[in-house]
Amino acid sequence: MKIRSRFNRKFLSVAAAAALLAASIAPAASAANLKGAKPSKSPQPFELTIMHSNDSHAHLENAARKVTAIKQVREHSPNALLLDAGDVFSGTLYFNEYLGLADLEFMNLAGYDAMTFGNHEFDKGTGTLANFVKQADFPFVSANVNFKKDKNLKKHDRNMIAMNPFDGTIYNGIVKVVNGEKVGIFGLTTAETKDISSPGEDVNFTDYIEEAKLAVQAFEEKGINKIIALTHIGYDDGGGDNDLTLAKEVEGIDIIVGGHTHTKLPAPVLDQTGEEPTVIVQANEYSKFLGALDVQFDKKGRVIEHEGKLIDLDQKVDGQFVIQDDPEAAKILAETYKPAVEQKQQTVIGNTTVDLTGGNPAARTGETNLGNLITDGMLAKAKTINPNTVIALQNGGGIRTSVAAGDITLAKVLEVMPFGNSLGIMQLTGAEIKEALEISVKDAPKAFGGFLQVSGLKFTYDSTLPAGQRVQSIEVKEDGVQYVAIDPAKTYGVATNTFTAKGGDGYTVFGKAYSEGRVSEPGFVDWEIFTEYVESQENKTVSPQIEGRIIDLAN
Known part of the structure; x- marks a missing residue:
């Protein structure tokens, strides 16, 4: 029918x-009908409205x-x-x-x-x-x-x-x-x-x-x-x-x-x-x-x-x-x-000994220490869910601002990550990861909100080459210690946020994996993951550095 x-x-x-x-x-029904009225004898079809949230x-x-x-x-x-x-x-x-x-x-x-x-x-x-x-x-x-x-x-x-x-x-x-x-x-x-x-x-x-x-x-x-x-x-x-x-x-x-x-x-x-x-x-x-x-x-x-x-x-x-x-x-x-929540925003979750660099254009054009810290935390969380996860990716457009050295408050964390994006874990081949990295650097050196901050891998690219042909090398830290060359045919566990996993910022390669059922969605909100990771560090203190995870060979 x-x-x-x-x-x-x-x-x-x-x-x-x-x-x-x-x-x-x-219009004949009343609120009392919802509690149990006598069956309607009307020959008309039964009509129902469902309001729903999730x-x-x-x-x-x-x-x-x-x-x-x-x-x-x-x-x-x-x-x-x-x-x-x-x-x-x-x-x-x-x-x-x-x-x-x-x-x-x-x-x-x-x-x-x-x-x-x-x-x-x-x-x-x-x-x-x-x-x-x-x-x-x-x-x-x-x-x-x-x-x-x-x-x-x-x-x-x-x-x-x-x-x-x-x-x-x-x-x-x-x-x-x-x-x-x-x-x-x-x-x-x-x-x-x-x-x-x-x-x-x-x-x-x-x-x-x-x-x-x-x-x-x-x-x-x-x-x-x-x-x-x-x-x-x-x-x-x-x-x-x-x-x-x-x-x-x-x-x-x-x-x-x-x-x-x-x-x-x-x-x-x-x-x-x-x-x-x-x-x-x-x-x-x-x-x-x-x-x-x-x-x-x-x-x-x-x-x-x-x-x-x-x-x-x-x-x-x-x-x-x-x-x-x-x-x-x-x-x-x-x-x-609301009053208690506003007060809680001033809670100090940890301390950074260095300025944490994010925002536009920094997080949208190259590796930043804040991007490294965020993706490291994302990868650590994903590993507790799926130990085979070896890579984490975060779109630079989702890192909205920088954090000055000193105390890190919840309010500042929420300013950096205001969208409440949740965690997703993708199963991608090495070839698909390369395709994604080509999308990441397609506009370089110009800013692109989909530019990917990374953990568990490092790659080089040449921004003078045509888009789609820029990525020159990719290495993955499969054992968590040593980097090895990526295998195009091998499948890797890759953590990201669900906005990106569903194809946001033009990541059709991720969207395809999502449509094929290769993405699980354990949830866990980005700012909570970040907070948990900072709090887990010794003395709740972080000092992330630029590590050469992303290198433009044209510079």
Whole structure:
């Protein structure tokens, strides 16, 4: 069956978004319908709106605007669910200070219906996560994670499909009644979590495909034919599990609300494998957007029409935010949480005995000692996840400024790395690495934001030669000690940030590897990796130097 998309107009603002959604949803429902009204006898197709978020990573700067957006969509679309696909934890000082509870207050205020766990929910162990779970005013879903042996979470885990779920409780899946119709929601968390986070030995991850099939079967046995998978496995992640594979291999899932890869899907992706179509959505990262998906089901529970947009929470017109702050949320942020975070920014994380050189043009034209320090830290972190990682690369455009000799504050680190880029580990051949280095130096000696700072390798190039023919030699420190000539046919583990790994700055060679599933995304934000690395040095003191990692033979 070919699925039609009903709406072709753009979401010009949240108010416009809400109006568009309202046009597609029967206005007779009320908020009480979401708690369980009598089944509708209307022969009309069932229409549902799903608001969704993912990978917010403690970015609370626009929490008050997000609450406004949710309220406005709900006002016009009462047949709505609000879901989060995980990774609320880790990423900003709000998490460092409040361990997720600041985020949770806003989630409770907004009225989330369900959340699944991201890998970063386990970063501080299950004790911190259990404290988050028990204070939530909504249930959690994760069908492929078993907590029965974990001392902190086992009392919250029900390991079942719940028709009447309790808040602060973990289920394989839950049933929500929306305008008299039953909607099944189950959760999945990437099995990579055991390798890239800290769930502990007593948390068990099982096969996501098999668990998804069992969840669908359980819903169908209860007569529920509208099924949502709330996942944190990645849209197209190369770590072994992802939404595209899930959609193709598991029949009966109508909608996949995803996270983990921070993918920006401006419009839903439709997979039509099998007898029923599956709509896939994901709302990028860091609370930049609120996803809004409108779907229409026929009486057999098949999606027959759909439309989805990402509502830009930070959109401005004439310098003013289009979406206004919710007064209650703004007051909570300003009075309860923001003061401690601003104070924490002045924390000294270490000391440098030399000026650390970054910014434009320095980090975009040649090797810098700050580029060396950042990539060394990135490589050290990547090795703890995949010991076979031997190279790290950082785009110079992501090193925004320099650091004067003396104390290094968190505020300064955040100034150097303001984008919050996360770690990715690529599997690349030596030939592909050479291709990437040619892109890196294509504009030399002119500045290029994609100029790569490096660790674990060194190379020479001649900026007087034609672009694409400039790199003259490449050596890799395979054993961590000695440099050897790169082997074009050999595959190497290469750490970088996911912006670059996905093809940013014109790195099509990386983008190809990403599309082929050769990039894993353990996460971990750049400024946190840098901070951890500086703090691990003796006396928390660094003195990086220029080491001849990048040499232009024309000079």
